[in-house]
Amino acid sequence: xxxxxxxxxxxxxxxxxxxxRSRTFVISTVLLAVAVVAxxxxxxxxxxxxxxxxxPDIALDVQADDLPSDPAVxxxxxxxxxxxxxxxxxxxxxxxxxxxxxxxxxxxxxxRDGELDGMLTIRRSAEGDLTFEYLSTQNxxxxxxxxxxxxxxxxxxxxxxxxxxxxxxxxxxxxxxxAFSTTTPDPDGPTQDDYGAALLLAYLVVxxxxxxxxxxxxxxxxxxAEEKSNRVMELLITAATPRQxxxxxxxxxxxxxxTQYLATVAALGIGLLxxxxxxxxxxxxxxxxxxxxLDAWMLPALGTxxxxxxxxxxxxxxxxxxxxSRSEDVQQAVGPLIFLSMAGYFVSFGALNEPDAGWVATLSxxxxxxxxxxxxxxxxxxxxxxxxxxALAILVLTVIAAIWVAARIYSAGVxxxxxxxxxxxxxxxxxxxx
Amino acid sequence: MSLVVxxxxxxxxxxxxxxxxxxxxxxxxxFGLLGANGAGKTTxxxxxxxxxxxxxxxxxxxxxxxxxxxxxxxxxxxxxxGLYPKMRVAEQLRFLASLYGxxxxxxxAEIDDWLERxxxxxxxxxxxxxxxxxxxxxxxxxxxxxxDPDVLIMDEPFSxxxxxxxxxxxxxxxxxxxxxxTLIFSTHQMETVEELCxxxxxxxxxxxxxxxxxxxxxxxxxxRVVRLATEGNDNFIAGLQALDGVTISARxxxxxxxxxxxxxxPETILRAALERGERITRFEITEPSLEEVxxxxxxxxxxxxxxxxxxxxxxxxxxx
Numbered sequence: 001x002x003x004x005x006x007x008x009x010x011x012x013x014x015x016x017x018x019x020x021r022s023r024t025f026v027i028s029t030v031l032l033a034v035a036v037v038a039x040x041x042x043x044x045x046x047x048x049x050x051x052x053x054x055x056p057d058i059a060l061d062v063q064a065d066d067l068p069s070d071p072a073v074x075x076x077x078x079x080x081x082x083x084x085x086x087x088x089x090x091x092x093x094x095x096x097x098x099x100x101x102x103x104x105x106x107x108x109x110x111x112r113d114g115e116l117d118g119m120l121t122i123r124r125s126a127e128g129d130l131t132f133e134y135l136s137t138q139n140x141x142x143x144x145x146x147x148x149x150x151x152x153x154x155x156x157x158x159x160x161x162x163x164x165x166x167x168x169x170x171x172x173x174x175x176x177x178x179a180f181s182t183t184t185p186d187p188d189g190p191t192q193d194d195y196g197a198a199l200l201l202a203y204l205v206v207x208x209x210x211x212x213x214x215x216x217x218x219x220x221x222x223x224x225a226e227e228k229s230n231r232v233m234e235l236l237i238t239a240a241t242p243r244q245x246x247x248x249x250x251x252x253x254x255x256x257x258x259t260q261y262l263a264t265v266a267a268l269g270i271g272l273l274x275x276x277x278x279x280x281x282x283x284x285x286x287x288x289x290x291x292x293x294l295d296a297w298m299l300p301a302l303g304t305x306x307x308x309x310x311x312x313x314x315x316x317x318x319x320x321x322x323x324x325s326r327s328e329d330v331q332q333a334v335g336p337l338i339f340l341s342m343a344g345y346f347v348s349f350g351a352l353n354e355p356d357a358g359w360v361a362t363l364s365x366x367x368x369x370x371x372x373x374x375x376x377x378x379x380x381x382x383x384x385x386x387x388x389x390x391a392l393a394i395l396v397l398t399v400i401a402a403i404w405v406a407a408r409i410y411s412a413g414v415x416x417x418x419x420x421x422x423x424x425x426x427x428x429x430x431x432x433x434x
Numbered sequence: 435m436s437l438v439v440x441x442x443x444x445x446x447x448x449x450x451x452x453x454x455x456x457x458x459x460x461x462x463x464x465f466g467l468l469g470a471n472g473a474g475k476t477t478x479x480x481x482x483x484x485x486x487x488x489x490x491x492x493x494x495x496x497x498x499x500x501x502x503x504x505x506x507x508x509x510x511x512x513x514x515x516g517l518y519p520k521m522r523v524a525e526q527l528r529f530l531a532s533l534y535g536x537x538x539x540x541x542x543a544e545i546d547d548w549l550e551r552x553x554x555x556x557x558x559x560x561x562x563x564x565x566x567x568x569x570x571x572x573x574x575x576x577x578x579x580x581x582d583p584d585v586l587i588m589d590e591p592f593s594x595x596x597x598x599x600x601x602x603x604x605x606x607x608x609x610x611x612x613x614x615x616t617l618i619f620s621t622h623q624m625e626t627v628e629e630l631c632x633x634x635x636x637x638x639x640x641x642x643x644x645x646x647x648x649x650x651x652x653x654x655x656x657x658r659v660v661r662l663a664t665e666g667n668d669n670f671i672a673g674l675q676a677l678d679g680v681t682i683s684a685r686x687x688x689x690x691x692x693x694x695x696x697x698x699x700p701e702t703i704l705r706a707a708l709e710r711g712e713r714i715t716r717f718e719i720t721e722p723s724l725e726e727v728x729x730x731x732x733x734x735x736x737x738x739x740x741x742x743x744x745x746x747x748x749x750x751x752x753x754x
Contacts (some may be wrong), residue, residue: 006532006535007533010529010532010533011533014529018518018520018521021588079599112729200665225520230518230519231512231514231516232516232517232518233516234485234512234514234516235510235512235516235517235530236533237485237510238483238485238510239505239530239534240505240506240533247695415480415486416486423636
């Protein structure tokens with residue numbers, strides 16, 4: 001049998017340039033890039049347009065005497081701390097303001113008018129305990145509301161402590177937070193700080209893999225069916241071998257897909273870089289995209305799984321495309337493949353919750369699932385190099401087998417026209433064709 | 435050095451597309467492959483091209499089996515024309531040539547040359563879908579020969595062409611044959627075969643039922659044709675039918691065509707006319723036309739049958 005090159009290259013080059021120059025490609029790439037940039041800028045824009053909550057502005061109406069400390073200071077501290085720790089999107093210059101008011105009626109009106117977020121009234125009951133009344137139009141579940149409640153509780157406790165004769169210094173010692181640190185049982189795994197970022201990246205990897213398989217696999221199937229329906233296939237199959245055509249088609253489409261991905265990632269990068277200056281320009285604080293610390297080998301490993309997964313699914317999509325005569329019938333033919341990739345996709349979402357589970361480890365070696373599960377495990381847990389290599393080896397072997405099977409189906413399918421060709425007919429035909 | 439198709443059989447399920455088919459083509463010849471629709475011509479071509487594999491039998495060119503020959507040995511013009519509709523003419527042809535390993539510079543020069551020869555140089559950078567059917571067919575022909583194949587196989591190359599384009603294509607055929615190329619084509623236009631082909635094969639229901647030089651094939655019919663015109667009335671001509679071995683096959687405006695069995699000397703007709711004192715304006719002894727040969731072998735009924743069958747047959751492509 002003839003080798004793959006140079007015909008696979010010629011086919012891939014034609015496929016790539018025809019695809020990349022098509023209007024559909026240009027439009028979808030631009031839309032994707034715009035969407036990505038929009039997602040990056042959305043928080044900033046929301047903030048700039050006032051959609052995001054401003055820092056709370058609260059009035060204190062103190063009607064009780066003999067307080068152990070200034071409640072305004074305590075509440076202010078708590079709100080500021082929460083703001084700093086919460087990592088919420090908040091203005092850089094803006095701070096929560098807590099002011100003691102002498103005119104409760106005016107403050108009440110201000111709350112009604114929305115100029116103040118709330119007014120906290122502090123009284124002392126006949127039993128001597130402090131009582132709090134919070135006037136606010138805010139949702140009781142809102143963060144500010146809960147912080148105010150929390151401040152009231154601790155203030156009431158320190159007041160009780162003061163009344164039972166404990167000094168302010170002793171009281172402070174009581175309220176000092178204990179030493180608290182978090183460790184994970186797995187020393188090589190991502191640290192707790194990194195886990196959130198790693199989880200986010202794992203989500204993205206799974207979604208991107210799924211989208212690539214679905215979108216670009218479909219391109220491959222459509223393009224094979226088109227070559228059949230406009231009958232150029234008969235010329236191609238005379239000039240080149242089925243394996244050359246199949247490989248070229250998958251690589252050319254893959255390269256076009258990758259171009260679209262890179263354009264999207266470039267837009268993302270530009271968006272992230274531009275986010276800060278633009279935020280500064282708009283006078284709001286920007287937020288970075290959290291990236292976990294990755295080992296150097298991780299990116300190529302992730303890329304390899306992505307590419308192999310894409311090739312595996314694409315060659316089968318090409319075989320499916322060769323079984324129909326019209327592009328309208330493609331969806332029907334690729335149904336089982338869509339189902340398979342969906343299965344991998346949903347299983348990964350289950351696995352994201354328990355990446356350490358035994359079934360996840362097992363499935364991450366199984367081809368068709370490994371392109372989803374192994375990258376996710378690599379990001380979220382520590383996977384031994386041997387296990388990764390085994391998964392890779394199985395995947396590579398499956399890809400080779402898939403190319404072989406797909407080339408047979410393809411060479412039999414491309415000359416069959418008429419009704420949708422069943423897999424049975426195809427398999428019978430593969431026995432006699434080359 | 436010739437193309438030998440030897441005892442090739444091919445079945446699609448229960449349908450026998452080719453049944454022990456054998457014929458050979460000498461290099462540098464123009465060879466006509468004739469047969470009713472669905473007789474097995476396309477299947478035969480696809481097997482020669484090694485797009486399909488035969489169940490049994492062999493194909494050799496110059497003594498080498500077709501499975502071992504480089505792909506650029508063959509040029510192919512399929513019955514169902516197919517090009518990328520949205521690709522530009524020259525770009526498309528360069529791509530197809532590249533698959534046969536033709537250097538881009540050579541391909542460009544050849545493309546320009548052929549477009550010029552076919553009088554469509556302005557269509558170089560047009561999209562194929564913008565071209566007329568006839569012009570698309572010219573592009574299809576160029577696609578088949580750009581890599582300078584030794585054997586050119588064409589399935590119905592003349593169908594759908596206007597007379598002017600038929601003439602351009604015939605000229606191209608003869609030019610190729612002159613350069614020593616071997617041409618094999620199928621067609622339903624018998625006059626074209628008479629004009630171009632030295633040898634033919636007739637395929638019927640997968641079997642090669644006639645094979646040989648056009649002259650031998652006609653001779654083997656065992657009869658001759660006389661074209662006769664006289665100044666007299668028709669009575670004389672009607673009377674000729676009384677002679678043993680004479681049938682009137684056609685009455686044209688200016689002559690009558692008579693079929694004579696081999697035993698009957700055509701001069702009998704001439705003598706009979708002279709004896710009656712007729713003034714003879716035309717007397718011509720010829721061989722039966724290929725069309726008659728074809729109808730004789732394949733049968734008018736068989737053709738009608740096939741055509742009715744085809745209309746209801748959706749999988750005709752696999753049988754050709």
